[in-house]
Amino acid sequence: MKLVNVPEGKSVRVVSIGGGFGVRNRLAAIGVYPGAVVKVVKSPPGPIIIEVAGSRMAIGKGMAAKIEVEEA
Amino acid sequence: MKKLIKVALVGNPNVGKTAIMNALAGTSEKVGNWPGVTVQKKTGCYSFRGFEVELVDLPGIYSLTSYTIEEKVTRNFLLGGDYDVVADVIDVTLLGRNLYLTLELLEMGIKPVIVLNKMDELEDYGYTIDKNVLEKLLKLPVVEISAVKKKGLDELSETFLMVATGDLKPEGFTPLYSDTLENAISLIEYFFKDVKLSYPKRWFLIKLLEKDPEVTEWAREVLGEKFTGLSKEMERIEEEVLRKFRCDLPSFVAKERFLLASRIATAAVKHVIEFPYESFSDKIDRVVTNPFTGIPIFFFVMWLVFKLTFDLSSPISDLIDNFFSSFLPGIVENYLSFLPQPLKSLINDGVLAGVGAVMVFLPVLGILYLLMSVLEDTGYMARAAALWDNFMKLFGLSGASVIPMILGFGCNVPAIYATRAMRSSVQKLVTMMIIPWMSCSARLTVFSVFTAAFFKEHQSIVMLGLYLLGVFLALGLAAVLTRFLAEGEVDEFFIELPPYKLPAWNVVLNQTFIEIREFVTKAGTVIFAVSVFIWALASLPPGSTYAGEETFVGYLGKLLLPLFAPLGIEDWKPIVALIFGALAKEVVVGTMGALYGSSEEGLGKALQSAFTPESAVAFLVFTLLYIPCVATIAAIKQESGGWRYPLLAVAIQLSVAWVMAFLVFNLLTFL
Numbered sequence: 001m002k003l004v005n006v007p008e009g010k011s012v013r014v015v016s017i018g019g020g021f022g023v024r025n026r027l028a029a030i031g032v033y034p035g036a037v038v039k040v041v042k043s044p045p046g047p048i049i050i051e052v053a054g055s056r057m058a059i060g061k062g063m064a065a066k067i068e069v070e071e072a
Numbered sequence: 073m074k075k076l077i078k079v080a081l082v083g084n085p086n087v088g089k090t091a092i093m094n095a096l097a098g099t100s101e102k103v104g105n106w107p108g109v110t111v112q113k114k115t116g117c118y119s120f121r122g123f124e125v126e127l128v129d130l131p132g133i134y135s136l137t138s139y140t141i142e143e144k145v146t147r148n149f150l151l152g153g154d155y156d157v158v159a160d161v162i163d164v165t166l167l168g169r170n171l172y173l174t175l176e177l178l179e180m181g182i183k184p185v186i187v188l189n190k191m192d193e194l195e196d197y198g199y200t201i202d203k204n205v206l207e208k209l210l211k212l213p214v215v216e217i218s219a220v221k222k223k224g225l226d227e228l229s230e231t232f233l234m235v236a237t238g239d240l241k242p243e244g245f246t247p248l249y250s251d252t253l254e255n256a257i258s259l260i261e262y263f264f265k266d267v268k269l270s271y272p273k274r275w276f277l278i279k280l281l282e283k284d285p286e287v288t289e290w291a292r293e294v295l296g297e298k299f300t301g302l303s304k305e306m307e308r309i310e311e312e313v314l315r316k317f318r319c320d321l322p323s324f325v326a327k328e329r330f331l332l333a334s335r336i337a338t339a340a341v342k343h344v345i346e347f348p349y350e351s352f353s354d355k356i357d358r359v360v361t362n363p364f365t366g367i368p369i370f371f372f373v374m375w376l377v378f379k380l381t382f383d384l385s386s387p388i389s390d391l392i393d394n395f396f397s398s399f400l401p402g403i404v405e406n407y408l409s410f411l412p413q414p415l416k417s418l419i420n421d422g423v424l425a426g427v428g429a430v431m432v433f434l435p436v437l438g439i440l441y442l443l444m445s446v447l448e449d450t451g452y453m454a455r456a457a458a459l460w461d462n463f464m465k466l467f468g469l470s471g472a473s474v475i476p477m478i479l480g481f482g483c484n485v486p487a488i489y490a491t492r493a494m495r496s497s498v499q500k501l502v503t504m505m506i507i508p509w510m511s512c513s514a515r516l517t518v519f520s521v522f523t524a525a526f527f528k529e530h531q532s533i534v535m536l537g538l539y540l541l542g543v544f545l546a547l548g549l550a551a552v553l554t555r556f557l558a559e560g561e562v563d564e565f566f567i568e569l570p571p572y573k574l575p576a577w578n579v580v581l582n583q584t585f586i587e588i589r590e591f592v593t594k595a596g597t598v599i600f601a602v603s604v605f606i607w608a609l610a611s612l613p614p615g616s617t618y619a620g621e622e623t624f625v626g627y628l629g630k631l632l633l634p635l636f637a638p639l640g641i642e643d644w645k646p647i648v649a650l651i652f653g654a655l656a657k658e659v660v661v662g663t664m665g666a667l668y669g670s671s672e673e674g675l676g677k678a679l680q681s682a683f684t685p686e687s688a689v690a691f692l693v694f695t696l697l698y699i700p701c702v703a704t705i706a707a708i709k710q711e712s713g714g715w716r717y718p719l720l721a722v723a724i725q726l727s728v729a730w731v732m733a734f735l736v737f738n739l740l741t742f743l
């Protein structure tokens with residue numbers, strides 16, 4: 001399952017992240033890394049909002065489509 | 073002589089560094105640029121116990137990689153060591169995530185003072201922080217403050233002094249990671265055993281494992297031949313990590329750091345009551361970032377901002393304008409009538425007009441800046457940026473560019489300053505360069521006079537077409553510019569949405585005051601100088617009628633005629649009007665009125681004889697695009713820290729304006 005398809009209010013575990021390693025390194029710095037649990041606060045239309053490490057982060061649909069997640 | 077102590081403020085975005093600068097240094101803040109880049113540099117000064125403390129605000133960042141200019145600026149400043157104390161500012165409500173950066177600082181061998189800001193908010197979160205645990209684990213001094221409530225500030229300054237004078241020598245904890253990572257570090261350390269590095273070694277090695285672009289380049293330089301061996305070793309390590317942890321090396325390192333930071337935070341947090349799930353704020357977020365509801369709300373908010381700004385400021389601006397364009401000149405005429413005419417003209421049309429040109433901006437700028445700070449401080453700005461991000465990415469921009477661009481329709485000058493809220497300096501630069509094509513209200517006066525004279529039937533369609541042309545070209549230019557300027561930059565692909573809250577008024581007002589002062593001293597001087605220069609062009613040689621045929625500006629207008637002939641403009645007068653328009657676009661109409669010797673009402677007739685409908689459209693297109701007004705140019709210079717980008721903007725816009733006007737004129741004539 002991709003992050004972009006997760007319904008609102010659900011917590012999921014990150015499996016893998018696509019894109020360059022710069023992107024992955026920087027996402028890990030805010031708590032989004034393989035194995036991390038994030039909660040989807042809002043799903044499309046519009047940006048995805050996740051709750052991670054106590055703060056809300058808006059992520060574009062394009063990026064969220066590259067994040068593979070599983071049931072937490 | 074007072075002893076000077078230099079304190080560098082480091083921290084994530086939104087931790088309250090600006091608020092700390094305000095609380096400590098008041099209005100002494102100075103805004104400049106980091107050398108060679110367009111990243112803003114803020115410094116402030118204050119005295120404490122006989123010492124002079126200088127605060128340097130480093131760009132807000134989440135991690136010390138080298139993917140963006142902000143990160144590089146911060147990192148290179150920290151590596152450079154030109155400071156006495158590093159203050160690591162932490163938003164205490166997000167302790168775990170903020171400690172990530174702290175660990176990176178410690179890896180660099182820096183022993184910062186930990187500043188736990190927003191202590192006043194902790195109560196709402198239902199937990200307390202055990203400062204002693206944090207001090208013991210990190211082996212660093214920890215100070216609890218609230219910048220907004222001005223609590224704990226003396227203790228903070230005290231700690232700065234003690235660290236700077238060496239009375240307090242923080243030991244600093246060395247972050248140790250899992251065996252896998254530590255082994256990897258030792259493995260690659262082998263390649264550097266005979267190499268002298270000018271950077272902290274452990275930091276260097278960890279960054280190398282993170283495949284940091286800048287550090288990898290440095291390693292390639294120092295290792296020469298041996299670099300291939302290192303690459304092979306790194307590949308081997310990565311394979312192992314990938315197999316064991318399903319994670320690439322750079323994310324693995326970051327993850328280790330993140331987990332360590334979380335563990336430290338968990339140890340320091342006491343009495344956790346169930347974290348209140350902020351469902352109400354989430355509900356609002358779902359509405360304001362959903363395009364179907366969010367876009368109408370966004371336009372409503374922008375409309376409110378416009379209405380408030382222009383309704384509130386225009387009476388004051390009118391007063392100021394009157395004061396400088398009729399009241400003071402009247403006094404000069406009455407009481408200084410013995411002065412020779414050229415001198416009176418210099419005072420009235422040169423100096424007073426120049427000062428007036430600067431002053432009329434103050435109400436608009438002040439009110440708009442205030443409203444922008446409110447939008448940012450309440451948290452709405454981040455939501456608006458998230459809402460537009462996807463669409464703006466199409467043109468290489470980010471969602472944060474939208475608000476400045478829309479403000480541009482009111483007036484380009486505050487729009488340029490509004491780009492300050494943007495994090496990425498490249499995006500900020502590109503946005504500044506395209507804002508002049510957002511047709512401001514001053515251009516509307518030109519459009520309405522012309523369209524009334526030539527297209528009575530289709531007035532609104534022609535105007536709409538002009539606005540759309542501006543937006544369309546602006547987005548196109550953005551797409552091109554980001555290609556060149558954002559080379560090698562990694563997009564900011566997430567936007568933090570801070571909790572909604574009421575604005576901190578003392579900070580907002582203090583910042584507004586600082587911005588206004590900066591405008592007057594930096595942009596104001598440029599605007600004034602250009603005003604006087606244009607006055608000189610229009611009144612010399614002595615004895616000629618103001619802006620008449622025999623003045624320099626009239627001469628210049630005629631000289632430029634061949635350039636304008638292909639656009640269907642055969643008269644020197646509109647060209648002179650355009651030169652004056654560089655001062656402020658609305659001046660174009662007034663100048664033409666004066667030159668054609670008609671009132672503004674009679675101007676339509678005069679225009680009909682000077683222009684064909686085709687050349688009128690070409691002239692409008694040219695007016696829309698040709699050059700930012702001098703105040704906008706000065707603002708771009710102030711914000712980008714030099715003449716390079718404003719001049720580039722002028723060059724691009726003049727050429728595009730000419731080409732577009734040429735195309736439009738010929739297309740229309742052909743049809």
Ligand SMILES: Nc1nc2c(ncn2[C@@H]2O[C@H](COP(=O)(O)OP(=O)(O)O)[C@@H](O)[C@H]2O)c(=O)[nH]1
Nearest residue numbers: 085086087088089090091190218219220449576
């Ligand atoms: N409650 C509280 N809020 C604060 C404090 N300091 C800053 N803030 C708020 O945190 C937000 C970000 O502050 P700012 O100074 O702009 O952060 P910067 O990005 O680090 O410069 C603003 O909305 C401030 O009002 C504080 O001590 N207490």
